Amino acid sequence: MKPWILGLTGGIGSGKSAVAQHFIDLGVHLVDADHAARWVVEPGKPALSKIVEHFGGELLQADGQLDRTALRKRIFANADDRRWLEALLHPLIGQEIMQYLARAQSPYAILVSPLLIESGQHTMTQRVLVVDAPEQLQIQRTMARDQSSDEQVQAILKAQASREERLRHADDVLLNDRDLAWLQSEVERLHHFYLSLRGGQV
Incomplete structure (x- = not known):
């Protein structure tokens, strides 16, 4: 059976890379649009x-x-x-x-793309998972990671699809506002759910 495709996206500093890495660790085939x-x-x-x-x-x-x-x-x-x-x-x-x-x-594969919605790449997927985080947390994480200023991060946030727009396209939302252990357990929960789907739909 041909694997179905899950689109994975999220704003800057949402934790998208940590989520993608854990799916890879679980044996899911993943391609990064970047x-x-x-x-x-x-x-x-x-x-x-x-x-x-x-x-x-x-x-x-x-x-x-x-x-x-x-x-x-x-x-x-x-x-x-x-x-x-x-x-x-x-x-x-x-x-x-x-x-x-x-x-x-793998039974399903993942396309991870920061611009999944804006670029129209979501049309290649059967299901969309959005990693979401409160904006203040996105800004803190990005500033810590990239040593960038608050203004720079705000500018990037503005250029990416608005949260509302991303969430409107989402079939699943993973709110990443806790620690890494919790995030990984959420990824595992989603992974088991995805393994039970045919063609990405319930």
Whole structure:
């Protein structure tokens, strides 16, 4: 039987990575959309040569890798460039994700993506799990982890889908406002529930 796909998302500092890691420890096949976004622009991949053709060779580092920081600056400064890049990369990232998920040996597989809702990647999934946390806690955790300022974290929170929007798409919500042991036991509870589902639906 083909595994069904669970979309896993959550705002910055919600604990999404800790949840993803525990699912992996339980033997669930997981693909990270951020990793797929990096794979499609590796040297030798057609997307990279198209990017260089469009933006010019100064976006390449000496070793032939894409200079992500330079690219980010370019697309944040120019909405047309951003749209061009998204039109090129989104379908390719989608293909990478699908190919990787297709190799799953577990009864269900997970697509973890910070932008699951915003990018439309939730359409590849049969069920959505949102890791949620009170905003104040998200800010504290992120500041501690990234040594970033309150303003920086607020700016990232604004750019991500609003909590309401994410929760509206959720089939399951894991409220991560306690310690790691509790979080892991919640993941195990969900895992057992997911193993009982066919095609991701009750």
